[in-house]
Amino acid sequence: MSTPHDFDFLHGEWDIINRRLLNYLDPDSGWEEFPATHWCRSLHDGAANIDEMSCPTKGFKGVTLRLFDRETEDWHLYWSPSQTGTLFPPVIGRFGADRRGEFQGDDTYRGEDVRVRYLWSVLSQTAAHWEMAFSPDGGQTWVRNWTMDFTRRPAS
Template sequence: MSALPQVNPDSFVSHDFDFLFGSWKSHNHFLNGRLRGSDNWIDFDGTLEVEPLLNGLGNIDRYAAVRNGQTVLGTTLRLFNPVTQEWSLYWADNVRAGILQPP
């Protein structure tokens, strides 16, 4: 079994998304018919709640909105890799139920 990579404790967390923490009202500008040559944009409002996870190694948000009369519920999971100093973001929602979108 190989040893785990050594990580500088000062680089173990990232604060790149700390500005999102809290509860927010959002205004969305959504392209209806993406990747189909559409220029029909839809505007709608929503809410977003964001909180930290794992002592700085990640955060999660909960999103809610009504788009075209349909309730959209979603969540983003953001995870920080202290070895590569990179974030991975995963999205899931009730529109594409059961699918965790790749980073």
């Protein structure tokens, strides 16, 4: 059962190692790796949160707003990159008893309709993993195109 506190593990400050495909739909396009810093704060008594990721070597930041729908018990995750300032369509889903979350939605990439999937894995109090994949065929096949490995920053 999903709860308003599923993302409590993410509150605080993190260091991230990003790996992403150069072309999100081409698994042979090559991977790039870059660091980021991240912070996350709780809103609505845990039923929402906001975060910002800063990627200084890539020259951009990103914001995620997560909202828990108490009626459906689904989370709606919205992403906005600093390059455009637009809010992408949400991915919607929930966490399971194994502390693994799956979230899906529809979007476009370079003019092509894609299904988007985020997977969250809570590994420990100090480590988490996120990945994104696109499907150009409605979820029949997936191209994993971005991963993030989170390491909690020591309390200051």
